[in-house]
Amino acid sequence: MSSDSLPWSLLQVGGILLLAFLVGRAVVSVLLPEGQGWRLERWGWSIAVASLLLAAEVVVSFAAR
Numbered sequence: 001m002s003s004d005s006l007p008w009s010l011l012q013v014g015g016i017l018l019l020a021f022l023v024g025r026a027v028v029s030v031l032l033p034e035g036q037g038w039r040l041e042r043w044g045w046s047i048a049v050a051s052l053l054l055a056a057e058v059v060v061s062f063a064a065r
Helices: 006-031 036-064
Strands: none
Touching (some): 006 036
16 A cells, blocks of 8 residues: 555544544543543543644644744
């Protein structure tokens, strides 16, 4: 698979999204308590934190330009 093919690009984007989600998950697991009742809340906040991380990366990339 060449580095400029669509499947390779999609895998890279998927990897970035997965990494952002996992970092968001780690941050939220420190902030919110454990337990079955908080599971959905942790999922929601981890998606929000991942989105903020991706947006911050875009801002930093444009600022460094």
